Amino acid sequence: MLICCKVKIDLFKVFFSVRFSVMTEPSIQTIKENIKRIAKSLGFSDCRIAEARTADHAERFREWVDDGCAGDMKWLERNIDRRVSPTEVLFGANSLICMALNYYPGEQSQRDDYRIARYAWNEDYHDLIDDKLKDLNIALEEMGGSQRYYVDTGPVLERDFASASGLGWNGKSTVQIHKEYGTWTFLCEIITTLKLEPDPPLRDHCGKCTQCIDNCPTNAITGPREMDARRCISYLTIEHAGSIPLEFRTLIGDRIYGCDVCLEVCPWNRFAKISQETKLHAREAIFKYQLVDFLSLTDESFRDLFAKSPIKRIKRNKFLRNVCVALGNVGKIEHIDQLQKLLAEESDQLITEHAQWAVEEIQRRTFS
Ligand code: B12
Ligand code: SF4
Ligand code: SF4
Incomplete structure (x- = not known):
């Protein structure tokens, strides 16, 4: 497992404080704060909590698939019930820990004869983020939770739950926008049996822009x-x-x-x-x-x-x-x-x- 030294030390401190707080029965709020601290020390840009309930726009997703908008992506048609409902993915799920990672690599290095989308300028984010999720999962197990974690690797309507957690809002482009990092974030989430207090959603900030x-x-x-x-x-x-x-x-x-x-x-x-x-x-x-x-x-x-x-x-x-x-x-x-x-x-x-x-x-x- 690749965790850099500083992160290792931070994780150790947080594990220790969680263990100590578990002994003294920590409040839900303390557990939530600890989770957010660990997520930050692992390099996530933001971390917020959503309730593990049916996605707010589940029906829209079903209609979108029925209208054929998914094209060749037949895998989106499978597991629809699971995709919109975290309790179908993990029995006893109570919360989603939703995270964003800023990937903005800047304006440089694009050539003038072709363009590649920024998210693909170097390493695959799935692998990079999966390593971080593994580490966070270990910490959550220490806190008594059972988890499933995904970064676009499982049946989760990621933008819908990100919106519910208040990580950002769904822009008119359908891209999730973070107030600090704009559109340049990857999303991922951990579905957990831990009962954590949900964070409030953000309001839409697109205004009249089109x-x-x-x-x-x-x-x-x-x-x-x-x-x-x-x-x-x-x-x-x-x-x-x-x-x-x-x-x-x-x-x-x-x-x-x-x-x-x-x-x-x-x-x-x-x-x-x-x-x-x-x-x-x-x-x-x-x-x-x-x-x-x-x-x-x-x-x-x-x-x-x-x-x-x-x-x-x-x-x-x-x-x-x-x-x-x-x-x-x-x-x-x-x-x-x-x-x-x-x-x-x-x-x-x-x-x-x-x-x-x-x-x-x-x-x-x-x-x-
Ligand atoms: C299939 C897919 C695609 C498809 C379809 C995109 C689309 N807009 O649906 C294609 C190949 C086109 C695509 C393109 C891109 N993708 Co893509 N894609 C996915 C994937 C695997 C599923 C998305 C999906 O279910 N689409 C179906 C539609 C109906 O769902 P949706 O956009 O998620 O919309 C729902 C929510 O937005 C919800 N909703 C949430 N809040 C709100 C609020 C209101 C008011 C309303 C009305 C609705 C609403 O309602 C919708 C219906 O249920 C997700 C990962 C995942 N597991 O979710 C990544 C994901 C969405 N993609 C991602 C990225 C980075 C991209 C690209 C930027 C890559 C690129 N540069 O080429 C583009 C962006 C294009 C765009 N405008 O969306 C990121 C987006 C991160 C972010 N900050 O939003 C994701 C989350 C992957 C990840 N883990 O980071 N993608
Ligand atoms: S409407 Fe404007 S602010 Fe909203 S997503 Fe599109 S470009 Fe961004
Ligand atoms: S929806 Fe966005 S990513 Fe897709 S073609 Fe239009 S501008 Fe490009």
Whole structure:
């Protein structure tokens, strides 16, 4: 288990004070404060408590799935009852400890020929946060609780419970906004049998702003707090398995993995702070690549370059599919040779179909 020395000492102090307080029957309030202190010492940016009851917007979620908005993400259709109800996930659950981690890696290091969503500039947050949750779980066991913990790894409607706990509010983009860290937070939670006093929710602070809706390149935000995932560039470049529908290819622009537009335009990011997690700052080796260089990645060099990165999850063929779409949109005539080379040597049809499209688009833009 990787806990740095300072955190270890802090945890020891807190464990000791919890043990001591358990002997003297601590109040619910003291336990809650101790949990928040441990969460802070583990590097979480904020930690708040929600009651383990059915999610406030459970019905909306069911309708969203029924309307087909989840597209290929069939896993969202499974376990709906569990996703909206923590007591279905953990028998005897009383509370959710909801946490946010600031991942903002700054404005630097994005190249001018392609864009990668900031959350994927370096290591996979699932692994990084899972380690922290493991440590917090040990502390909670010491306090007598049984737990299940997730960071987008289980059936939990994370934004709904984050809203209920007052971590932030659901912006019109559907992204959860934290007053201090803006949109740049990962969410995670521990469902526990410990009965903790819930924190009050925040009110909505979007006001009259509609920046995210107005600027979404594909009109995926169909109304305030409504999104059709099938239109979202994040879905199209990460989750969608097959060919990218023609109607979206040009709109994707130079985005090769995820999309940050509705986050970048949000005024609540004016005071965003750089994350303390250096493993989430831009990985130099990735951003050394020019867009066209990615075409020469083999399975092996793809795995090496994106080791421990979330990008590794989409595998080489979906990644090169995305690179070809971006080249079709921003590539130059001198890139056609590399695309032709790929067309001659590549056997994966998903890649060749998009490479052919890229060649035609570059020619069309250059000669029309
Ligand atoms: C599926 C999914 C996606 C899909 C669909 C996104 C969507 N908006 O539904 C796609 C692939 C498009 C996607 C994209 C992104 N995702 Co995503 N995604 C998820 C996942 C796995 C499930 C979300 C889900 O259930 N969607 C279905 C809709 C209906 O649910 P929902 O947005 O959660 O909305 C409910 C709540 O918002 C609730 N609600 C809560 N409070 C309030 C308040 C009011 C007043 C109302 C009316 C409703 C409401 O009502 C809704 C209906 O139940 C979650 C992890 C998880 N387990 O929850 C991560 C998660 C939402 N994603 C995350 C991230 C970082 C992103 C991206 C920013 C990545 C990127 N840069 O490319 C984009 C953002 C795009 C966007 N505008 O949402 C983070 C969001 C963190 C945050 N601060 O909000 C999460 C929480 C993962 C994590 N653990 O950190 N994602
Ligand atoms: S991530 Fe991009 S495509 Fe998806 S809703 Fe936000 S702005 Fe639109
Ligand atoms: S851009 Fe404006 S409307 Fe959209 S989430 Fe941010 S504050 Fe709310």
